Amino acid sequence: MGNNVRDLRRRIRSVKSTQQITRAMKLVAASKLRRAQEGMQAARPYAAGARDLMKRLAGSMGSVTHPLMEKREGNKLLLVLITGDRGLAGSFNANVIRNAVKFLEANRGRDITLELIGRKGRDFFRKRKWPIRGAHVDVFRKLDFEASAAIAADLTKAFVEEGFDEVVILSNRFKTVMTQDLTFETLLPVGGADAKAEGEPAGAELDYLTEPAPARLLETLVPQVVETLVHQALIESDASEHGARMVAMENATKNAGDMIERLTLLMNRTRQAAITTEIIEIVSGAAALGGH
Numbered sequence: 001m002g003n004n005v006r007d008l009r010r011r012i013r014s015v016k017s018t019q020q021i022t023r024a025m026k027l028v029a030a031s032k033l034r035r036a037q038e039g040m041q042a043a044r045p046y047a048a049g050a051r052d053l054m055k056r057l058a059g060s061m062g063s064v065t066h067p068l069m070e071k072r073e074g075n076k077l078l079l080v081l082i083t084g085d086r087g088l089a090g091s092f093n094a095n096v097i098r099n100a101v102k103f104l105e106a107n108r109g110r111d112i113t114l115e116l117i118g119r120k121g122r123d124f125f126r127k128r129k130w131p132i133r134g135a136h137v138d139v140f141r142k143l144d145f146e147a148s149a150a151i152a153a154d155l156t157k158a159f160v161e162e163g164f165d166e167v168v169i170l171s172n173r174f175k176t177v178m179t180q181d182l183t184f185e186t187l188l189p190v191g192g193a194d195a196k197a198e199g200e201p202a203g204a205e206l207d208y209l210t211e212p213a214p215a216r217l218l219e220t221l222v223p224q225v226v227e228t229l230v231h232q233a234l235i236e237s238d239a240s241e242h243g244a245r246m247v248a249m250e251n252a253t254k255n256a257g258d259m260i261e262r263l264t265l266l267m268n269r270t271r272q273a274a275i276t277t278e279i280i281e282i283v284s285g286a287a288a289l290g291g292h
Helices: 002-058 092-106 119-125 145-161 214-291
Strands: 076-082 111-117 132-136 166-174 180-188
Touching: 002 214, 076 092, 076 119, 076 145, 076 214, 092 119, 092 166, 092 180, 092 214, 111 119, 111 145, 119 132, 132 145, 145 166, 145 180, 145 214, 166 214, 180 214
Parallel strands: 076 111, 076 166, 111 132
Antiparallel strands: 166 180
């Protein structure tokens, strides 16, 4: 019995140490989430405005266009998959990877290549059969607009120079701390000739006066829009990961507390049983001696 009590005490100490770690990780994730949310919410109006602007311009520029707005009829797709660099975030990474696999299986007839952002996605797909164009890890260690712009430039190069007909981003978008929305978003080509801006009545034909000339405007504006959309996808995924990790660590902390309670109760019962056994042995021995 004594050995069992010592084993249970050792297990309780181990679970308490784990609980301290999960509690600390929850606090760290909550702190990072607050900063990520601030950046995400500040950037959302710019991303929404960029999408709206490109939809309006795409339908009003007439014959003036830009290589990144060119619609193609080919079958070559670059799927950009955004996961995290670390685990312990519940089903955050698994959901993205599972839906990517489902998409790849459902589109076997297409020529699909992967561009992987995040260590978890890279580690999973580099052991599989699908072709990988490139991988970006440790992006979220210091996520700023310069890092996003570098990735956007690489994706732009793939679209313009490497013959991809479409570039699609698959990532988690932050909804609440408890939930994330998994979204497929077409990054390239930007806009579309038949697209209408949100709130614009059907059939509306708007004529914009542009300064400088439309071609120069698009030359400057379109790459900036692509950079903005890539940055928005990355910071949304970053905030979603921190939220998922915070929830996962909170659940782990509660589970550790429940386990400590169960082990403590079991230890007390075991110790009480040992004490009762010892008392019975003493009483039985005394009765035996008294009988003689």
